[in-house]
Amino acid sequence: MKTSNEKLVEIYLLMKRCRAFEERAVVEYRKGNIPGFVHTSIGQEAISSAVCAMLQKDDYILTTHRGHSDILSKGARLDKMMAELFAKKTGYCKGKVGSMHIVAPECNVLGCSAIVGAGIPIACGVALACKMKNWRRVTVCFLGDGTTFTGAFHEGVGIAAAFDLPVIFVCENNQYAISTYWKDYLKLENIAARAKGYGIPGVSVDGMDAKSMAEAARDAIERAREGGGPTFIEGRTYRYYGHGQYDPGTTYRTKEEVEKWKKKDPIKKLYSLLLQERLITEIENQEIDAKLSRELDEAVKFALESPEPEIEEAGKDNYCENL
């Protein structure tokens, strides 16, 4: 089945939104407005946006410290995201967790752990509960290439396979776990080949191509929803920036390599397709950019003008009940 034109446009808008947010976050980080870490996924947006566009509103996602694009693609608001990065009271988590750990239950973003791999068994638990409740909901767990070496990854995927859980593992293979190139350690042709070890379908997809990602995601989501169990999807992609804003990303890769990947930019690629199919015009594209720029100005203004959490907030929310 082909991806509908409406979906392609939707994915394009989501990708633009993710990139605009992160590019602005980098600017604000450099200005000193963001106190902690910022790990961008610039270059990787096709995976987040295509997968989330194929989900239903009541489906769940869990993500990682590099999760802005996943969370925004699932429907999170720019202003509350930016305010969380700014450590403000109006952020998604009252400014108590920052960029690496944003959860947004209002759009079913249930987990965002900076402990690599930890989200995988948790996603399986969400999927198990959906199955026990007979909810036809699917859970997507985003993870990185390095994650597939953790114990939690293997425990989680093993459990998902054992119980045919409606969960999809989406590996954003951006080539490097900080500086560690996946091919230097993995004795398989691709990361998706790990799925064979669990007897579940695994597909390796061009993660710079939103259309291919959407098709792979749709197949996996349909299978999960129909009770066919988990799927592992590897999206082959690249992060344009370093690991975090403190890493220039120059010690373990060449300029040429970065430029080579940038030529495959997922946003430019989908834009060309949309132009070719007459689904968008240059003028409409300029309008999209202008609108996003205004929305981000507003998000930054909102974050800047928002109050910090009260000091008492530091010790609140450890327990639900008054102990």
Next chain:
Amino acid sequence: MRELTYREAIREALREEMRRDESVFQLGEDIGRYGGTCKVTVGLIDEFGPDRIRDMPLSEAGIVGVALGAALIGMRPVAEIMYLDFTLIAADQIINQVAKTHYMSAGQLKAPLVIRTPQNCGISGAAQHSQSLEALYTHIPGLIVIFPSTPYDAKGLLKSAIRSDDPVLFIECRALYDRKGPVPEDEYLLPIGKADIKRQGKDVTVVAIARNIVQALEAAKILEREGIDIEVIDPRTMNPLDKDTIINSVKKTNKLVIVHDAWKTGGIGAEISASVAQDALDYMDAPIKRVATLDTCIPYNPKLEQYVLPKTENIVRAVKEIA
């Protein structure tokens, strides 16, 4: 009143809560047909079936992660981890994920799950099957830690733990599983975070945990013959710790002995001692004594193991030194 063993009381709590609330389910290794390594869940699969008494693969981090995920969307999982020592394999899930869920979501998410696990000392389990790790978990904000000493307390506290919206580490004492005690037929709950005075006395306060309560009550009989009247307090919950009950007792007796199977260094006795020194120093007529496991790995040889663990005679001696 009828008598049940500690094991039967725990099983009855599990059965009652599963009958009362469909969202309660159990997961763990060998808990179904096999009935659990310590035989606590025997027979439950016949009433509740394999979905709600779910046998899991050998994946401790997976089990706790799955429990957490299910809890995030409204289930009330009770996970069994075969031994307290094995919770260390799931320590990231317990400490970094479960305990921090409510805080890191700024109160948006809850983790109403229980992890049941037996402490196993005194049965030649050797150094990896005999540790008392309650203090380690008590150190972590966001996690309730319960460690009961009687069938009555175990049942009432486990029922409260299952109903709690906060995550609970419920430590069971293997040495007590076959011990009987009165348990009413009628349903009851016990408050989390409330100590119980197991024996009233006026001369020395003895705070003891789990099987050390049995030893402390034996010591009380011996000391009574020598004219020393000890008050025996069971905190029952390590976090939150009912310091008021302990301090009020010390204000009456002016002397304190603390007994636990955990090592002396960094054990819960250190926290109790510091609290008493801080809030009731003026009432103290003698140094605080701690009877604890020697700071060593626990040996397999029964004679050596008994040598390193607290015994009734150690309690008698410690009390007499300050009485």
